[in-house]
Amino acid sequence: MKAIQVIRTGGPEVLELTELPTPTPGPGQVLLKVGAVGLNFADILNVAGEYLTRPKLPMIPGMEFAGTIEALGEGVSGLQKGQLVAALAGTGGFAEYAAVSARAVLPVPQNLSAVEAAALPVSYYTAYFSLRTQARAKPGEWVLVQAAAGALGTASIQMAKAMNLKVIALASSEAKLELCHHLGAAVTLLNTREDLVDAVREATGGQGVDVLLEVVGGPGFAASLKMLAYGGRLLVIGSASREMAQFHPVVLMKGNQSVMGVWLTPFVSDPQLMQEATTFMTPLLASGQVKPVVGERFSLEDAGKAFEFVMSRKNTGKVIIEP
Numbered sequence: 649m650k651a652i653q654v655i656r657t658g659g660p661e662v663l664e665l666t667e668l669p670t671p672t673p674g675p676g677q678v679l680l681k682v683g684a685v686g687l688n689f690a691d692i693l694n695v696a697g698e699y700l701t702r703p704k705l706p707m708i709p710g711m712e713f714a715g716t717i718e719a720l721g722e723g724v725s726g727l728q729k730g731q732l733v734a735a736l737a738g739t740g741g742f743a744e745y746a747a748v749s750a751r752a753v754l755p756v757p758q759n760l761s762a763v764e765a766a767a768l769p770v771s772y773y774t775a776y777f778s779l780r781t782q783a784r785a786k787p788g789e790w791v792l793v794q795a796a797a798g799a800l801g802t803a804s805i806q807m808a809k810a811m812n813l814k815v816i817a818l819a820s821s822e823a824k825l826e827l828c829h830h831l832g833a834a835v836t837l838l839n840t841r842e843d844l845v846d847a848v849r850e851a852t853g854g855q856g857v858d859v860l861l862e863v864v865g866g867p868g869f870a871a872s873l874k875m876l877a878y879g880g881r882l883l884v885i886g887s888a889s890r891e892m893a894q895f896h897p898v899v900l901m902k903g904n905q906s907v908m909g910v911w912l913t914p915f916v917s918d919p920q921l922m923q924e925a926t927t928f929m930t931p932l933l934a935s936g937q938v939k940p941v942v943g944e945r946f947s948l949e950d951a952g953k954a955f956e957f958v959m960s961r962k963n964t965g966k967v968i969i970e971p
C-alpha cells in the first residue's frame with residue numbers, strides 16, 4: 649500500500665511517500681480502508697518532534713481518519729465489514745490502509761461523508777471537552793474562540809452555539825471572520841487589532857469573557873488574561889505561535905479566575921466521557937445543526953503541501969488528505 653512514512657523529525661520535507669505491506673488486523677483491531685484523513689496542527693507538531701509526546705520512529709502520521717472496515721481482527725464485535733467509521737488513533741492515517749484498535753473507532757452518523765467524518769474527531773471532541781468538561785460553561789456565558797476559522801475554531805463555534813453560549817470569534821482576516829459570522833459567532837474581531845482587549849471588553853458590556861479558548865499562546869497570552877471576566881476560565885488548548893507564554897499567577901486572584909489545560913488524549917481513554925460527548929453530538933450531526941467545515945483537500949502525494957498550507961495559516965476548517 650501507499651503510505652507516508654517519517655523516519656526523522658522535521659518539517660514537510662521529512663514526509664516520504666513509500667510502499668509498505670498492507671497491515672493485518674491483530675486481536676481487538678480492525679483494518680480500515682482509509683478514505684480521508686483530517687490534518688491537525690498537532691500532526692505538524694508531532695512530525696516536527698514538538699508535540700506533547702515524542703514520536704516513535706519510523707511513524708506513519710495521521711491521528712484522525714475515516715474509512716470503511718475492510719476486515720475485523722479476533723474478538724471484535726459490534727462492527728461490520730463495509731461500515732463507514734472514524735478513528736482517533738494517534739498515528740497511522742497517512743496510508744491506504746490502517747489497522748487500529750476497535751476502541752479507537754467512533755461511529756459516524758449516516759448523513760456524513762468520509763471527508764466530513766475525518767474532520768470530526770479531534771476538533772469536535774476537543775471543543776466539547778473544553779467547553780463542557782473543563783470550563784463547565786453555562787448557557788448565556790460569553791466564550792472567546794481564537795483561530796476561530798480553523799479546524800478547532802469552527803468546531804468550537806458550532807459546539808458553543810449548540811450549548812447556548814455567546815461567541816466572540818478572533819481570526820486574522822476579514823474572509824475568515826465572515827465564515828465565523830456565518831457559523832453563528834455573535835461578535836467577530838480581527839486578532840491583529842491593537843485595541844483587542846478593549847474591543848472584547850466593550851462587546852461584553854465591560855465584563856470580559858467567561859471562557860477563553862487559548863490556542864495561540866506566546867506573547868498574546870498576557871492580553872488573553874486581560875479579556876477574562878470575573879470568575880473567567882482560560883483554557884490552554886494549544887500554542888500555535890510555538891512561543892513560550894509567561895504570566896504571574898497572582899493576577900488571577902482578584903477576579904477569582906482560572907487557567908487550566910486541555911489535552912484530548914486522556915479524555916479519549918475514558919469511555920464514559922467519550923460516550924457523553926458522542927451522545928451530545930450525534931443528534932446535532934444527524935440533524936445538520938452541526939456540520940464539520942471541510943477546507944482544502946490534498947492527495948497523499950501532496951501531504952507536504954497540505955502541511956505548508958496549514959502552517960501558512962491559509963486554511964479554513966479542516967484540511968483533508970485523501971489516500
Ligand code: NDP
Pocket residue numbers: 687688689690770771774795796797798799800801818819820821824839863864884885886887888889890910911912913958959960961962963965966
Ligand atoms: P487550525 O486549523 O486552527 O490552524 C491553526 C491556526 O492558528 C491558523 O489558521 C491561525 O489562525 C492560528 N495561528 C496563530 N498563530 C499562528 C502561527 N504562528 N502559525 C500558524 N498558525 C497560527 O489548527 P487546529 O484546529 O488543528 O489547531 C488549533 C490549535 O488547537 C493548535 O494550537 C492545536 O495544537 C490545538 N489543539 C489542541 C488540542 C488539544 O487536545 N489540546 C486538540 C486540537 C487542537 P489565524 O490566521 O486566524 O490567526
